[in-house]
Amino acid sequence: MKQNCLFLSFVLLLTSAMNAQVVNGNFENVKPNLLPSNWGMNFTQPVTINIPNGESTSHQILFNTNVPSMVYASTDALNGQYSMEISNAYNATQNEVIPGSATIFSDATQDFPGWNAGVPIDQGAQVYMIGFYYKFLPKGDDVAEAKIEVFDVDGELIGQAEVDIMGTNSQFAYIYMPINFTSNAVKSSMNITFSMAKSGSTPTFGSRLLVDNVVTNFAALGLDDNPITNEFTLYPTLADNELNIIPGHLQSDLIDYKIVNIQGKVVKQNTTTENSGYVYTMDVSQLSSGMYFLQVNSKTGSITKKFIKK
Structure with a gap:
């Protein structure tokens, strides 16, 4: 190992x-x-x-x-x-x-x-x-x-x-x-x-x-392993090209998405202004294989989830 x-x-x-x-x-x-x-x-x-x-x-x-x-x-x-x-x-x-x-x-x-x-x-x-x-x-x-x-x-x-x-x-x-x-x-x-x-x-x-x-x-x-917390959904947790996110209770006028590697470095960051029900997709095809953390922040709260890039 x-x-x-x-x-x-x-x-x-x-x-x-x-x-x-x-x-x-x-x-x-x-x-x-x-x-x-x-x-x-x-x-x-x-x-x-x-x-x-x-x-x-x-x-x-x-x-x-x-x-x-x-x-x-x-x-x-x-x-x-x-x-x-x-x-x-x-x-x-x-x-x-x-x-x-x-x-x-x-x-x-x-x-x-x-x-x-x-x-x-x-x-x-x-x-x-x-x-x-x-x-x-x-x-x-x-x-x-x-x-x-x-x-x-x-x-x-x-x-x-x-x-x-x-x-x-x-x-x-x-x-x-x-x-x-x-x-x-x-x-x-x-x-x-x-x-x-x-x-x-x-x-x-x-x-x-x-x-x-x-x-x-x-x-x-404090990292939640349950894929659904208060309607927040992240899938797949073993990602190949795309990461799909339903922000649920974090949904607001402005949502900041950060992908952090295991050294604590932000390797990808997107901010959206969508305020209706939707599935947000992030392209992770260029990320190296390994474990990452998705940090989602909005004015209504924040949450961190882990996922693995194939």
């Missing part, structure tokens, strides 16, 4: 209720020790044992903040009070960087996943992508990674998606990746992990990754 990072630069409305499928996906539940509830990593203080005398010495571990953890709550958030911050640690005794990571887990009484990584998927819940807002502040050429894995009732892997995170993003940006499913089996549980070092990459001490509003479906981002 191609590891293409998909970005949206326009703002999407989120609420805490919309993150319900991802436990503490907005990271507003923070423990007194400043650890985000249901997120963390397994880490044991390394110890060196002197074989001749049996004495043990704990390694000197340096953390990026005063919090003795590589996963902690940050007040630098897109929404609400907190986001989750992940950073690397440094083993001064062995002169090596320890990459930070954060994994979701069910037991809120624990501070780290242990053997309890992953969370159950509610019956009928929509889980077909991983999406989140992030800031990435690397000190070197670090490549971080977000990964979601979906399992059936027998614990067999039936779908996964991986997103590379690279480059410096000092402002919150949105990124998502659809899950590649290999089976139609019932989704039973999922595991989400953010790693500061993608396999094969070299972590740098001081690099930071902030994550906020982790979701598993577009509906949680």
